[in-house]
Amino acid sequence: MEQQLGLEKLYVLGTPCVDNVTRTGLQKFLETTSRSPETVVHYEFMQDFRVHFKHEDGSVETVPFFGLKTNQLKDVFAPSCMSCFDYVNGLADLVVGYMGAPFGWQWIVVRNQTGQDMLDLVMDQLDTQPVTSQGNRKAAVQQSIPAYDKGVTLPMWAAKLMGVVIERIGPKGLEYARFSIDSHFTRNYLYVQRHHPEKLADHVPAFAQRIVSQYTLPEAEESHADSAGG
Template sequence: MSTALSPNVPRRPKPSRQLAEIALLSREERLAGRPKLCSDCGICTGELRPFMAQSCVFVNNRAEEIERRLHGRNRRDGDELLFGIYRDLRVFRMRPPVPDAQWSGAVTSLGALLLEHGLVEGVITTGAVPGTRYAPLPILARTPDEVRATRGNKPCLAPTLDVLTQVRQSGLRRIAYIGTGCQVHALRAIEDQLGLERLYVIGIPCTDNTTYPDLQRFLQVVSRSPETVIHHEFMQDFRIWLKHEDGSVEKVNFVDLDVDRLGGQLGVFPPACLSCFDYQNGLSDLTIGYMGAPLPPDERWQWTLIRTERGAELYDLLRSHVEEREPISGGDRTRGMPAYIQMLRQPRKRPPWPIRQLVAFIQRRSGPKGLEFARSVIEMKLLRNLQFVRERHGRLERRIVPGYVYRALARYADVYRREFNRDLEPSAS
């Protein structure tokens, strides 16, 4: 694409569009007039709109091309097929954990440290719309305190790349970016055209985001007291943990979730999220999450995948502020995958309460743990989303499903063929 950005010279920042208002819109209002697959990453709402076609992961997934630019190679067999290319994997937590953070506060602490050390002039991150806990408000933080004030997860669509317009108008050349996989793909795709001296990319794992109104509806279905939930996570013990204002923790088995009341998956999750193949945020400098860390959550262990030389530099900033432990991995994720693939072909009704309790007990007792749990979740997301694309957006498969997906799922090819009467990997023709 020959489109070029105008010279990056300081200008008086224009008033940003009303991101706070957008965060409160329904999905129908927010994505009106957009392509069918849109995660509202923010690339096409500011001056970078001409680059939408070249950067959008739902127009053309360039992940493997970008991997070769970042690492000089693509993913090797083994864990890289699921976790993305990485140099090192650590299980750690901030010491002490940051109060009020969703986990130990590593992501916001890292952004604040970059500013404190003068390595960046600003950090693009996501706060909350005033008066809400979860409605995402993308911001350009210029001080460590501004970054720290954004702690806590906002599991909603957030057009954070819109803030690049503010970066350019302000003449900033050294920034850090905190974002999800689809956002990072778009950023990496046009990175060389942004005129930045230095860019640090801190990736957060992401799956099944939603709009803020749909998140509120989700909590109303799941929780006994949705208005007092301060954060929630889908945990490694196959339960949703919802922490309330009074400190109590409500636990809901995955199998007890009433998807029908939500209108099915499409009733709450945008089609773009069901067509994503980068839960692990493989194009970041490092990814920080919790899925591969051990329980219990009150110990606040996290895991990080250090991917690039710049990612190693980022972890070195954190090193004196964290304690580490060895990763754990237990169970066998492959045992349950044939039944999961069968369920994708023929979804089952929610079983009666006694059966759900038995299923939940077995999952907690013998299900995968630690890194094996992370592998299990990623494989299920890849399978589910591949099937969603084939059923709903089949003509897009060759453009938006990266090759590593088929390699990662190859062990289930026979089961898939038996259930769906077609090959897992598309033919070359």
């Protein structure tokens, strides 16, 4: 790559996946989710199971994942994102993001010596702590599959209550990262299966198939029910 670009050395700094939306899709998301969509300057899905919106006046608004109007938002993400299985940005030398870190911290993944060289440049300016992991993602992922697939939307009071419970007993640290990966892989597997079934076997990498195979998908449930009924 360096030779093709005419560079002595190429350094690749990345972040974990960010689902892209069209401008129309973004507006739809803001209008169905934020109390003041016209003043939002930044938003992020965070590891406390809430979407954090920052507004022009500096205030921060939080909305629990479970309160999102999924039934209205399933079509806002780009098809390229819905069919992607590189959630952890596997080609970057150094990846920085919140996904595997406690709330308020960033997670750093060094993949090779080039990534280590990049990190060494700023290491003395960083506060670091060991990576931790807590909870079990499996039940949360399994419950999220039919909820997203059917566009289930909870009343806000119930969503806030569930958010508090999940924040206390749900996956944290590396286990939250695994939750994010597994939930996106199952979502995207279903998308490819339904929209491009002829490409499913070749498109979905083996590591993603192994992750998806740990969960019961809607089609499998329907087939099982039909078989039992017969």
